[in-house]
Amino acid sequence: MRDKTLLAPYDLLLARHGPQHWWPGETAFEVMVGAVLTQNTAWANVEKAIANLRRADALGCAAILGLGDGELAEQLRPAGYFNVKARRLKSLCGFLAARGVTEAPEELADQGGLAELRHDLLAVHGIGEETADSILLYALDLPSFVVDAYTRRIFARLGLLRGSETYADIQRLIEANLPRDRRLYNEYHALIVRLGKEQCRPRPRCADCPLNPICPTAP
Ligand code: SF4
Numbered sequence: 001m002r003d004k005t006l007l008a009p010y011d012l013l014l015a016r017h018g019p020q021h022w023w024p025g026e027t028a029f030e031v032m033v034g035a036v037l038t039q040n041t042a043w044a045n046v047e048k049a050i051a052n053l054r055r056a057d058a059l060g061c062a063a064i065l066g067l068g069d070g071e072l073a074e075q076l077r078p079a080g081y082f083n084v085k086a087r088r089l090k091s092l093c094g095f096l097a098a099r100g101v102t103e104a105p106e107e108l109a110d111q112g113g114l115a116e117l118r119h120d121l122l123a124v125h126g127i128g129e130e131t132a133d134s135i136l137l138y139a140l141d142l143p144s145f146v147v148d149a150y151t152r153r154i155f156a157r158l159g160l161l162r163g164s165e166t167y168a169d170i171q172r173l174i175e176a177n178l179p180r181d182r183r184l185y186n187e188y189h190a191l192i193v194r195l196g197k198e199q200c201r202p203r204p205r206c207a208d209c210p211l212n213p214i215c216p217t218a219p
Contacts, residue, residue, distance in 0.1 A: 006177045009158060009211050010184070013191035016210035020190035023138035028106035029061060031139040032096075035131050036088050037079040048078035061093045061102035088126030095124045109140040118144060129167045137189070143182040145174050146189045150196025157200060157217040 024043070025031035030050065037046040052075040053059040058067055067075075073086040093102070101107045108117065114136060121132040129147070136144035147170045155161045161170065178184060199209040206218040 005160065006174065008214055009154075010188050010191065012210045012214065013195060014187065017191060017194055019187060020194060022186060022190040023134070025138075028104075028139040030059060032092060032105060032135050033059070033089065035134040035139070036092055036126065037076065037085055038134075039081070039085070039088075039128075039131065041080045045078050045080060049076045049082075052076070052078065061096050061105065064089055064093045065097060084126070091125035092127065095120075106140060109142060114142045114144060117142070129171075133171070137182060137185055141182055143175075143180050143185050145171050145178070145185045147171050147174070148189075148193070150192050150200070151189070153202075154192055154195060154200045154211075157204070157215060158211065159216045 023031045023034065024047075025034050033050060033053070034043075034046055037049050050059065053064075056075055058064055058072075058075065064072060069083075069086055069090070072089065073082045076082040076085050076089070079085055096102055096105050096108070099108060099111060101111075111117065112120070117140070118132055118136060121127050121135060122129065127135075133144045133146040136142045137146055147167050151174075152161065152163075152165075152170065155170070155174075156163045161173075165173070178188070195209070195211070199205045200211075204217070206212055206215070209215065209218065212218045
């Protein structure tokens with residue numbers, strides 16, 4: 001891959017859809033909570049769980065740590081896997097508390113380099129690579145490209161992946177072939193998600209796809 005190869009889809013997507021204004025969250029903490037809750041569920045369900053926390057005046061690190069496990073799980077019920085997600089959210093809040101950033105979790109970004117922070121986030125119970133990168137990019141404004149199932153499917157159909165690459169392989173390939181720019185990473189991932197939902201679905205709608213002119217899979 002070369003810069004030109006990866007910027008071409010981005011330019012076409014941006015020309016069609018414009019900026020996506022991600023991540024939909026009012027604070028860094030809300031973005032972190034959303035990144036944990038969105039695992040294996042649609043965003044609409046995450047919004048309901050976040051609204052529950054807000055209504056219960058519990059959309060904060062200390063408040064979540066102060067809730068009983070069952071009480072927290074009940075608030076998270078709309079997001080699915082609520083017992084698991086309650087444990088994960090408490091682990092994340094415990095991590096933020098241990099780092100002394102419960103009031104301003106965005107200050108985590110000042111506590112180390114990106115690689116070190118990513119390593120530390122991955123050590124938190126229930127935080128995998130996609131969640132860690134979502135937190136780094138969208139809550140902490142650090143340039144860590146988020147790879148998800150849409151990224152894998154779309155780049156494979158564009159002929160840029162073989163399909164057997166690991167998360168780390170794909171992230172390395174993408175980051176090595178794009179300018180290191182958090183705004184670009186932010187917008188590109190958001191546009192990929194939109195394409196994956198609207199056109200590049202399991203059964204692709206190529207006729208209406210902005211990437212049709214450059215896609216080898218298009219009929
Ligand atoms: S042209 Fe078709 S296969 Fe290619 S990216 Fe668009 S929807 Fe996916």
